[in-house]
Amino acid sequence: MRMLLANAEAWPGFDTTVELLKNGGAGIDAMVAGIAKVEREAKVRSVGYGGWPNMIGDMEFDAGVMDGTTRDVGAVGAVPATLPVAALAHEVMKHLPHVMLTGAGARRFATERGFAVDDTLHPDSKRVWWERLQKEMSPEQLAAFPDIPLAPLSNTITDPERVRDTTVFLARDAAEGLGVVTSTSGWAWKYPGRLGDSPIVGAGFYADSRYGAAACTHTGEMTMRCGTSRSIVLALRLGYSLEDAVKLAVEELSELKTGFLAGVVIHAIDAKGNHKVVNYRNEEEIRYWYWDERMAAPELRVAGTI
Ligand code: ASP
Numbered sequence: 572m573r574m575l576l577a578n579a580e581a582w583p584g585f586d587t588t589v590e591l592l593k594n595g596g597a598g599i600d601a602m603v604a605g606i607a608k609v610e611r612e613a614k615v616r617s618v619g620y621g622g623w624p625n626m627i628g629d630m631e632f633d634a635g636v637m638d639g640t641t642r643d644v645g646a647v648g649a650v651p652a653t654l655p656v657a658a659l660a661h662e663v664m665k666h667l668p669h670v671m672l673t674g675a676g677a678r679r680f681a682t683e684r685g686f687a688v689d690d691t692l693h694p695d696s697k698r699v700w701w702e703r704l705q706k707e708m709s710p711e712q713l714a715a716f717p718d719i720p721l722a723p724l725s726n727t728i729t730d731p732e733r734v735r736d737t738t739v740f741l742a743r744d745a746a747e748g749l750g751v752v753t754s755t756s757g758w759a760w761k762y763p764g765r766l767g768d769s770p771i772v773g774a775g776f777y778a779d780s781r782y783g784a785a786a787c788t789h790t791g792e793m794t795m796r797c798g799t800s801r802s803i804v805l806a807l808r809l810g811y812s813l814e815d816a817v818k819l820a821v822e823e824l825s826e827l828k829t830g831f832l833a834g835v836v837i838h839a840i841d842a843k844g845n846h847k848v849v850n851y852r853n854e855e856e857i858r859y860w861y862w863d864e865r866m867a868a869p870e871l872r873v874a875g876t877i
Contacts, residue, residue: 622756639778
């Protein structure tokens with residue numbers, strides 16, 4: 572059974588991916604095409620052009636792609652001047668012996684593969700970033716900015732409740748292959764060069780067509796410490812139900828007592844056609860898109876808790 576699960580921000584590209592899956596397209600190609608629409612949509616305030624800059628006002632994007640049949644992975648992190656970073660991660664998977672490129676090297680590879688140099692900082696994102704920063708800095712810091720120590724600011728201007736999210740797509744295609752694709756601008760006002768979980772295989776995403784696929788949004792600093800997406804797929808391999816596999820991952824997250832702790836959203840599907848989206852510790856309502864081939868149209872549903 573063909574199916575597609577994605578988070579609420581996927582709306583600009585969800586139907587594109589559904590149509591491609593319906594026509595028998597490969598899951599990764601269908602998801603990369605859908606997510607490219609999300610990355611270009613300025614109204615989605617967490618990914619691509621609508622996303623948020625790092626602490627010094629630069630846009631840096633993260634993305635990951637995994638084919639659960641071959642377990643091939645491509646990922647890019649902290650990429651400047653490039654909007655279609657999920658497609659770039661796919662190019663890494665297809666054309667390099669590596670799994671991940673970051674920063675200037677990722678941008679160099681983008682140029683080699685014919686990607687445009689994009690204008691990535693939305694004027695409204697720039698305005699919000701600068702207003703926020705001005706509130707947090709002393710006149711002396713402002714005068715010397717950005718040649719000041721940034722680490723003290725990372726505690727004060729991190730604004731996790733307002734400005735995090737990622738687009739995640741998880742699909743099962745006509746060939747019964749499972750796959751996952753992620754894309755994000757990461758935490759707003761992050762330290763330059765910071766990678767979240769979205770490009771980290773095993774943390775922000777994982778897929779194995781024999782068992783299942785998982786992807787996480789929100790606090791990457793927690794899912795990286797737990798290897799959350801891999802935990803879920805490994806638990807499925809060990810015979811857990813999807814419900815119990817996600818429960819195990821939530822237990823692991825809740826065992827963390829130090830470091831930055833906040834909300835996580837887990838999206839998971841299994842090879843039997845089940846899906847589960849769990850909101851761990853976020854106070855706001857979390858919604859997601861779901862479609863499978865028994866349904867006339869995709870539905871926006873509300874995530875549960877464990
Ligand atoms: N998980 C992403 C990160 O840590 C952000 C998010 O999904 O909110 O960069």
